[in-house]
Amino acid sequence: MNMSTLAAVAATGRFQLRFQSLFQQGRALAFPCDAQGHVPMDDLSERARCNYLYARAVVGREYATPAVVPDLAS
Template identity: 70%
Template sequence: MNPGSGPSIAAYVLRFQSLFHEGRALAFPCDAQGHVDMDALSDRARGNYLYARAVVGREFATPAVLPSH
């Protein structure tokens, strides 16, 4: 993203809510369209992100793009 072209990637998070545990969720920094820069994630976060994507509908709900707090 070019400077001045819009909000920074950290302005949003892609949140995967657990289907079975109300308080459990995984969230990753993303842009307004929900694109996660996997190269910017730690190894652990990258693994969690790939896992969450793989189990959407079985363990996590379809992710939502939310403003970062």
């Protein structure tokens, strides 16, 4: 990530909590969060909320420990 990308992320403050699959490379679940990794569950759709709770429940079995990453899509 270059310095201009880091500056853009710092300015917008947009992050994702990303759960990477342990078995399928390239498969992951990502949810909007703050810089500390707190996901605003009330803002998620019902489907996203279910996926988030599922991903949390299977950390270490299906998904890796989540990481806070910059939301570059926004």
